[in-house]
Amino acid sequence: MTVLVFGRNGQVATALQRQAAASGQSLLAMGHGEIDVLDIQALREAVSRTRPTAVINAAAYTAVDKAETEREAAFALNAEAPGLMAGICAERGLPFVHLSTDYVFDGSKPAPYRENDPLAPLGVYGASKAEGEARVLGAHPQAVVLRTAWVYFEQGQNFVRTMLRFGRERDEMRIVSDQRGNPTYAVDIADACLTIAGRGLTPASPSGVFHYAGQGAASWFDFASAIFEEAASVGRRVPAKLVPIATADYPTPAKRPANSQLDCARLERELGIKTQAWRERLQTCIAKVVD
Numbered sequence: 001m002t003v004l005v006f007g008r009n010g011q012v013a014t015a016l017q018r019q020a021a022a023s024g025q026s027l028l029a030m031g032h033g034e035i036d037v038l039d040i041q042a043l044r045e046a047v048s049r050t051r052p053t054a055v056i057n058a059a060a061y062t063a064v065d066k067a068e069t070e071r072e073a074a075f076a077l078n079a080e081a082p083g084l085m086a087g088i089c090a091e092r093g094l095p096f097v098h099l100s101t102d103y104v105f106d107g108s109k110p111a112p113y114r115e116n117d118p119l120a121p122l123g124v125y126g127a128s129k130a131e132g133e134a135r136v137l138g139a140h141p142q143a144v145v146l147r148t149a150w151v152y153f154e155q156g157q158n159f160v161r162t163m164l165r166f167g168r169e170r171d172e173m174r175i176v177s178d179q180r181g182n183p184t185y186a187v188d189i190a191d192a193c194l195t196i197a198g199r200g201l202t203p204a205s206p207s208g209v210f211h212y213a214g215q216g217a218a219s220w221f222d223f224a225s226a227i228f229e230e231a232a233s234v235g236r237r238v239p240a241k242l243v244p245i246a247t248a249d250y251p252t253p254a255k256r257p258a259n260s261q262l263d264c265a266r267l268e269r270e271l272g273i274k275t276q277a278w279r280e281r282l283q284t285c286i287a288k289v290v291d
Helices: 011-023 040-050 071-092 124-139 159-169 186-197 220-233 265-271 278-288
Strands: 002-006 026-030 054-057 096-101 144-148 172-176 208-211 241-245
Touching: 002 011, 002 040, 011 026, 011 186, 040 071, 054 071, 054 186, 071 096, 071 124, 096 124, 096 186, 124 144, 124 208, 144 186, 159 172, 159 220, 159 278, 172 220, 186 265, 186 278, 208 265, 220 241, 220 278
Parallel strands: 002 026, 002 054, 054 096, 096 144, 144 208, 172 241
Antiparallel strands: none
């Protein structure tokens, strides 16, 4: 099996490369230096040249706040490009796995969101990802859209690494405590993607939208508290004081959902993929972080 991944340097793309190498799977990742994902001819040539057995899209515009003033760029990378990829995969009968986000929801539901709950993104980033889902499944009805949430990894830009950096610099930190979601380790997302890609494509293959996120919910304050607890256990400097604050006390250009927990039961029921406890996976991640 040879998997072609669009995206090379992001958290999930990096984890995909590492996990494939560790298991002896053939995987080729193409970043913006190798391909223009908005060029349909370049995409077709890449698929023809590499002859993959499956394609995973891990390329995305992820700057949630910046997207508010860069709508065109967000929609190009998060909606137009995935639609082109999906169409090419459909033409060739290839499995296609596309990553999406919990930010397609507005956070008003008191319980975890299921795949068929109405979409109501609060900002441009979420809207671009919602449009991407529609374009992918419109072009390739047998594709899999994998929504995930609060992604972290030992490399790259993410909440874990940001907290560890601030922990070295500050004695007190104020963290939002009224937004809840599922912290999710990029390695686990990568494993789920590879499992789905490896199933092949038949008329009976499960398709459509699935949720995959860390098991258990947390607020950003809970997440930060756990990060510093783990960091302290391995001798890292941590702030002396954490202060929980409301979202209203930390205004951002883009609104975030108050509750974006994801119900992942369908993924286990139909594909046999189990989620991992976020607290345990955080411990694994912290041990691997290199400053």
